[in-house]
Amino acid sequence: MCGFVVLIEPKKKFSNDILSKIEKKIFHRGPDSGGILNENGISMVFRRLSILDLRKISDQPMVDKKNSVSIVFNGEIYNFLELKKKLIKKGYFFKTNSDTEVILKGYLEWGEEISNMLEGMFAFAIFDKKKKNLFVSRDHLGIKPLYFFSNGKFIYIGSEISPLKNFIDLQVDKEALSEILFFRYASGKSTGYKNIFKIPAGYNYSINIETLNVRRTQYFDLAGTFYKNKK
Numbered sequence: 001m002c003g004f005v006v007l008i009e010p011k012k013k014f015s016n017d018i019l020s021k022i023e024k025k026i027f028h029r030g031p032d033s034g035g036i037l038n039e040n041g042i043s044m045v046f047r048r049l050s051i052l053d054l055r056k057i058s059d060q061p062m063v064d065k066k067n068s069v070s071i072v073f074n075g076e077i078y079n080f081l082e083l084k085k086k087l088i089k090k091g092y093f094f095k096t097n098s099d100t101e102v103i104l105k106g107y108l109e110w111g112e113e114i115s116n117m118l119e120g121m122f123a124f125a126i127f128d129k130k131k132k133n134l135f136v137s138r139d140h141l142g143i144k145p146l147y148f149f150s151n152g153k154f155i156y157i158g159s160e161i162s163p164l165k166n167f168i169d170l171q172v173d174k175e176a177l178s179e180i181l182f183f184r185y186a187s188g189k190s191t192g193y194k195n196i197f198k199i200p201a202g203y204n205y206s207i208n209i210e211t212l213n214v215r216r217t218q219y220f221d222l223a224g225t226f227y228k229n230k231k
Helices: 016-025 080-089 099-117 162-166 174-183 222-230
Strands: 003-008 033-039 042-048 062-064 069-077 120-128 133-138 147-150 155-158 196-198 203-208 214-218
Touching: 003 069, 003 120, 003 133, 016 033, 016 042, 016 162, 042 069, 042 120, 062 099, 069 099, 080 099, 099 120, 099 133, 099 203, 155 162
Parallel strands: none
Antiparallel strands: 003 042, 003 155, 033 042, 062 069, 069 120, 120 133, 133 203, 147 155, 147 196, 203 214
8 A cells, every 4th residue: 555745844854753753644554664754845754565576675765866866656557567678778777676666767767757658556756856846646547545735834745634633733624524424525626624635636746845836737637538539
C-alpha cells in the first residue's frame, strides 16, 4: 500500500518530533520501512510496504544525489520495465529493480510528461532541489489517494488526511455532509472537510516551495478520451 506526506512552508525546518509523529500516523500503510527527508522549506515522510525489490536500497524517499532530486511514491507501474529499457538506451544507469527509480529517472528525462507515459496506479511527489519545485501527480483514474491543503502559508500533501491534525483543526464541510451521509462518499474534489481537497485524477500539480505558487495541469481526461474513441 505505502503512504507519504509532504509538508511545505518557506524557510521553515520542520522539527524531527513532528515528522516522527507523522510517520507513526501512517505506519499502518507501510510496516516494512520508513524514511524522512528534511530540508529547509520542505519535508517528505514515507512508509513502505515492500513489493518490488525488497532491498534497503529501494527504500524511500529515494534520492538522486547527482541531480538533487527526491521522490516518494505510492502505487504500482505496470510498464516500468518497458520504460526502463528506453531510459537505459538513453544512457541512464539503475541501482535498483524498482518502479520507483524508473519514475525518478523518467522525470529527469521527460519532465512532467512522465505522468502520461505511466501505466498503472500511482500517487507521487518529486522534489527538484535545484528548481525549488515539487512535482505531484495522481494516476489517470484516481485509484491511489492524494490530498491537498493550503492556507497560503503552508501546504500539506498526503496519502491520508489524519496527519494534518498536527497542524490544523479539521472542520466539517457542511455542504458535503448530506452527500456523505447518503452515499457514504464525497464526490469530486470534496473530502468532507473544509479547505482539504482530493487532487483530481489525471492531474499534475507543480509547486514552487519558495512562493507556494501552484500550477495545476490536467494530463488525462477520461471523458474526453471516451468521446474521442466513440467518434
